[in-house]
Amino acid sequence: MIHIYTGNGKGKTTAALGLIIRSLGNNKKVCLIQFMKKNFVYGEIKFLEKQQNIDIYQFGTDQLIDPNNPDEIDFKEAKLGYKKAKEVLNSKKYDLIIIDEINVAIKWKLLPLEKQLELMEIKTSAEVVMTGRYAEPEVIKRADLVTEMLEIKHYFTTGIQARKGVEF
Amino acid sequence: MIHIYTGNGKGKTTAALGLIIRSLGNNKKVCLIQFMKKNFVYGEIKFLEKQQNIDIYQFGTDQLIDPNNPDEIDFKEAKLGYKKAKEVLNSKKYDLIIIDEINVAIKWKLLPLEKQLELMEIKTSAEVVMTGRYAEPEVIKRADLVTEMLEIKHYFTTGIQARKGVEF
Numbered sequence: 001m002i003h004i005y006t007g008n009g010k011g012k013t014t015a016a017l018g019l020i021i022r023s024l025g026n027n028k029k030v031c032l033i034q035f036m037k038k039n040f041v042y043g044e045i046k047f048l049e050k051q052q053n054i055d056i057y058q059f060g061t062d063q064l065i066d067p068n069n070p071d072e073i074d075f076k077e078a079k080l081g082y083k084k085a086k087e088v089l090n091s092k093k094y095d096l097i098i099i100d101e102i103n104v105a106i107k108w109k110l111l112p113l114e115k116q117l118e119l120m121e122i123k124t125s126a127e128v129v130m131t132g133r134y135a136e137p138e139v140i141k142r143a144d145l146v147t148e149m150l151e152i153k154h155y156f157t158t159g160i161q162a163r164k165g166v167e168f
Numbered sequence: 169m170i171h172i173y174t175g176n177g178k179g180k181t182t183a184a185l186g187l188i189i190r191s192l193g194n195n196k197k198v199c200l201i202q203f204m205k206k207n208f209v210y211g212e213i214k215f216l217e218k219q220q221n222i223d224i225y226q227f228g229t230d231q232l233i234d235p236n237n238p239d240e241i242d243f244k245e246a247k248l249g250y251k252k253a254k255e256v257l258n259s260k261k262y263d264l265i266i267i268d269e270i271n272v273a274i275k276w277k278l279l280p281l282e283k284q285l286e287l288m289e290i291k292t293s294a295e296v297v298m299t300g301r302y303a304e305p306e307v308i309k310r311a312d313l314v315t316e317m318l319e320i321k322h323y324f325t326t327g328i329q330a331r332k333g334v335e336f
Contacts, residue, residue, distance in 0.1 A: 003178070009315035011173060011183035014190070018182025018212065021189060025211030043193030044186065146321040147177035152314040165194040165263065 001144045002120055002128045006103055006135035009149035010167075016098045016129050017044050020054065023127075028095035029053050031088050035081045035105040035132075036060040036074070043165055055094075057084050067108045078110035082119070089122040096127045103132030103139065113138060169312045170288055170296045174271055174303035177317035184266045184297050185212050188222065191295075196263035197221050199256050203249045203273040203300075204228040204242070223262075225252050235276045246278035250287070257290040264295045271300030271307065281306065 005012040016032075023030050030053060038058045039045075048054055059081030065074050085099050099119070106116050113136055120128075120142045130139070140146050173180040184200075191198050198221060206226045207213075216222055227249030233242050253267050267287070274284050281304055288296075288310045298307070308314050 005179060007318070009317075010171070010313065011179055011186075011315050011317065014186025015179035015183040015317075017186030017189050018179075018184065021185050021215050022182065022211040025213065025215030028211075043190040045193065047189050047193030140321065143321060145178065146319075147179050148318040148320050149177075149179065149183075150175070150316040150318050152308065152316050153311060165191055165196050 004135050004143040004146040005131045007148035007150050009151035011149045012131045023096040030096045031094045032056045032098045034058045034100040036101050078105050082115050089124050094126050098129045101132040102130050103135040107134035172303050172311045172314040173299045175316035175318050177319035179317045180299045191264040198264045199262045200224045200266045201253050202226045202268040204269050246273050250283050257292050262294050266297045269300040270298050271303040275302035
């Protein structure tokens with residue numbers, strides 16, 4: 001089954017993290033692949049890397065990407081992320097595979113859409129979760145389950161900044 | 169700050185679980201209060217009850233509730249849940265307080281809406297997250313952040329297409 005968490009609201013990556021916890025609690029094996037992130041100061045990563053039964057791979061840099069002008073390294077890292085995702089999906093080693101922010105990597109053209117669709121075609125018994133705003137219509141079409149996290153009300157729009165321990 | 173995760177899609181409770189992981193990774197103190205659940209076989213609960221810095225309280229039974237005809241014990245448990253939530257919100261002991269499924273407890277009239285609004289008025293520096301479908305308009309109005317998890321496509325209801333006017 002392939003789940004997509006998309007939309008402009010909070011809760012996409014955190015919902016995936018919740019699924020990880022549920023799986024680990026049931027002694028299942030989990031792989032978390034993150035696009036456009038390389039930063040082990042995130043609270044959730046600090047926590048998860050201490051756990052058993054989970055492998056974490058991050059692809060990206062600790063710099064923000066300019067969607068209109070990504071750096072060479074951003075393309076390179078996204079390609080490495082795609083290769084790792086392909087390997088992991090084919091490995092049969094995991095029960096839950098999270099591919100975090102891949103929708104955004106596609107939207108920002110760090111990877112062609114075909115690569116995401118190719119990953120979705122890989123036969124696996126694992127639950128696969130792909131997150132990020134801007135899931136493409138073709139991705140939605142091929143997914144088994146799609147949830148849109150819709151922002152109804154947000155304090156960022158009233159000028160409050162991202163806070164450690166809440167947003168990251 | 170009070171966050172609401174509501175809507176008919178997946179990811180409300182799991183998003184709250186993800187926030188828990190993020191907080192624990194940042195050495196913060198967490199309280200998870202669950203309405204209408206008393207079942208420690210949930211993978212996430214098995215996992216979380218082994219962790220430091222988290223207290224978990226469940227109110228409910230291991231039986232499903234009939235929304236049109238709840239049992240006496242369902243009302244009693246909901247009332248106990250409200251009391252615990254009030255105590256916890258006033259305690260200043262936690263950085264993150266999750267009140268899981270309270271929106272549904274209100275919708276099913278296990279508790280009057282005024283009790284939830286009363287909890288929302290308690291001054292606390294903690295992040296407070298209330299989850300569950302059917303958040304009442306008054307609750308949305310008082311919240312700082314509201315995300316609706318919207319089911320766009322679900323394998324239980326095959327054939328449903330992404331709807332016009334929804335931005336992916």
